Amino acid sequence: MYRAWIFIGAIVALVAAWFAVCKILYSAKRISANRYGYLARVFPMRFLKYLLLVIAAFAILMPFMYALLLGFKTGDDVFRQSPIPEKFVFTNYVEIFRDGDIRLLSGILNSFAYALPPCIVGVLSSTMAAYALSRLHFKGRDKIFGLLFATICIPGVITLIPSYIMFAKLYNWTDTPLPLIIPGMCGSVTVIFFLRQFLLGLPRELDEAGIIDGLNKGGVFFYIIMPLSWPAMLAQFLLAFNGGYNDFMGPLMYIGSNKQLYTIQLTVYSMYSSNVKQIEKVMATCTVALIPSIVLFAFAQKYFLGSAVSADSIKG
Amino acid sequence: MAYKRSGKLKNHDGLWGAIFLSPIAIGMILFILIPIGYAVYLSFTRYDMFNAPTFVGWRNYQRLFDISKETQFWSSFKNIFVFAVLITLLNVFVGLVIACLLKRGGRIENFFKVILYLPMVCSVVATTSIWGWMYNSVYGPLIGILKFFGVERYEFFAPSHVLPSMLLMCLWSGFGGSMLLYFAALKNIPGHLYEAAEIDGATPVQSFFKITLPMVSPTTFYLLLTGLVGSLQAYSQFLAIGLDGYTPVLVIYKYAGHGYGNTTYGYSCAMGVFYGILIAVIAAINFRLSKFWVGYDV
Incomplete structure (x- = not known):
């Protein structure tokens, strides 16, 4: 315990010394009032701000660094407390791809295969619905939108078990990835909500110009609205793809019994929950599993960070 | 196109609306309404x-409300309630503090924003597995940090320590969302409000409580509502880290069992219906209360 107290005491002493020196210099007229204000007020606040941010960033990055480093360790080295490997070995990262039991590569490919179709088709059907709900005029349109919006409030826990039973008994979709793919193709209400906000911002004159030039409302959508809204669609597609890639409960429920169909998330889960002894391999797998998300985020952070829902939009 | 007698433009919007809305309508009916x-x-x-x-x-339902017998569900119920309230408040608080630090929006701030948002895009299973090993009470790095502060033994998953461990992990992975929303909300506060307050002699603390907090109250409301509803249904972190049956969703999942020959599907559906209705009621109460403290206009 004494070490911690020394640590805290040293910091307090350092801060006190800083303010004391500033004060003494100021009262001895060695620095101007202006400079004193900067040194004793502005600078400490700014320093504190960046210190907090650096600590937060370090805390956020630490688990990633830790997993990456542990992946480079050998079997015995894992049980040393220091995260730095005694000797960097790449065998873990090679072996998880080679091991026929882990099937890492097929896991990654499966994840992509299950995540892509619902995203592509789902974003298209969501855009269609958003177009109908924002730019077409028919009776009961706003009621339909209200109804759709209300379904967001339905907690998913109600449908968890009955959907499973339905997919298993009614549709006979056990041990196929279809329950992960088909529902997503119908679109999602949150995506409709975002895209509707976007489409409401496009000028009406575009539709009118299209109508005058002889398009019907379907043509207006496919030739005018869709080409204009691709940035919003792309953002939603990327978010949905990342969500599908990271999905865990869906694959666990529907394909949890068939190793050939495993997604990468299930691979990580089955490795972590069964084979804790080879922790260096688990960490290597985790690192590999995180790479697609991180790469996607790095290249498309504009879309990820820009698509935050503004709370104004839920104004009743 | 022709004008009807009422003078309204006759068009085919209804037809196109039906066509364009059919995928989501089919999805809603097949995958939400029928299962409910x-x-x-x-x-x-x-x-x-x-x-x-x-x-x-x-x-x-009688079996479910027999509280003395159905201990599993009700203890998980207690767990998740404490967890959900605490994690929602923590996320909102930390998100607001960090968003205030990032408010200037320069290049350095944006760099930090990207880093701090990173856990939000990462797979829950992978990050939870990493945290699971970091929480190892013999070999993990966190016990090393605790040892520096003089704590020699600490079981991160002992029954009394589970909650803080999970809170820390979920805060790590979850505050990015509230940070981002608060950041957007802070950007939207008009600067002249702060200038007026400064001319009137308000301290920074005063202008934070009298301007910033009321101006971001819609965001706070949105975050509290979605955070509470979302974290009451939390399960993946708990399942991935090996806390089977710690939250109600996992208990429901457990009763539905894995494999056939299990007779408790009806019972787990009853649990799901009860819990879902409860969450919907909490959301509705939240909505009702919001008008007392959420201000939507400048």
């Missing part, structure tokens, strides 16, 4: 996937 109806129906039956469901009336 099915859940309500099954919750009154005894069902084992092989034989047709047999109607048992309210027996499933």
Whole structure:
């Protein structure tokens, strides 16, 4: 315990010394009032701000660094407390791809295969619905939108078990990835909500110009609205793809019994929950599993960070 | 196109609307409405996937509300309630503090914003597995940090320590969302409000409480509502880290069992229906209360 107290005491002493020196210099007229204000007020606040941010960033990055480093360790080295490997070995990262039991590569490919179709088709059907709900005029349109919006409030826990039973008994979709793919193709209400906000911002004159030039409302959508809204669609597609890639409960429920169909998330889960002894391999797998998300985020952070829902939009 | 007698433009919007809305309508009916109806129906039956469901009336619900016997569900209920309230408040608080630090929006701030948002895009299973090993009470790095502060032994998953461990992990992975929303909300506060406050002699602390907090109250409301509803249904972190049956969703999942020959599907549907209705009621109460403290206009 004494070490911690020394640590805290040293910091307090350092801060006190800083303010004391500033004060003494100021009262001895060695620095101007202006400079004193900067040194004793502005600078400490700014320093504190960046210190907090650096600590937060370090805390956020630490688990990633830790997993990456542990992946480079050998079997015995894992049980040393220091995260730095005694000797960097790449065998873990090679072996998880080679091991026929882990099937890492097929896991990654499966994840992509299950995540892509619902995203592509789902974003298209969501855009269609958003177009109908924002730019077409028919009776009961706003009621339909209200109804759709209300379904967001339905907690998913109600449908968890009955959907499973339905997919298993009614549709006979056990041990196929279809329950992960088909529902997503119908679109999602949150995506409709975002895209509707976007489409409401496009000028009406575009539709009118299209109508005058002889398009019907379907043509207006496919030739005018869709080409204009691709940035919003792309953002939603990327978010949905990342969500599908990271999905865990869906694959666990529907394909949890068939190793050939495993997604990468299930691979990580089955490795972590069964084979804790080879922790260096688990960490290597985790690192590999995180790479697609991180790469996607790095290249498309504009879309990820820009698509935050503004709370104004839920104004009743 | 032709004008009807009423003078309204006749068009085919209704037809196109029906075509464009059909995918989401089919999805809603097939994958949300029918399962809900099915859940309500099954919750009154005894069902084992092989034989047709047999109607048992309210027996499933009676069994659920027999609090002395059904300890698993109700203890998980208590767990998740404490967890959900605390994690929602923590996320909102930390998100607001960090968003205030990032408010200037320069290049350095944006760099930090990207880093701090990173856990939000990462797979829950992978990050939870990493945290699971970091929480190892012999070899993990966190016990090393605790040892520096003089704590020699600490079991991160002992029953009394589970909650803070999970809170820390979920805060790590979850505050990015509230940070981002608060950041957007802070950007939207007009600067002249702060200038006026400064001319009137307000301290930074005063202008934070009198301007910033009221101006971001819609965001706070949105975050509290979605955070509470979302974290009451949390399960993946708990399942991935090996805390089976710690939250109600996992208990429901457990009762539905894995594999056939299990007769508790009806019972787990009853649990799901009860818990879902409870969450919807909490959300509705939240909505009602919001008008007392959320201000939507400048």
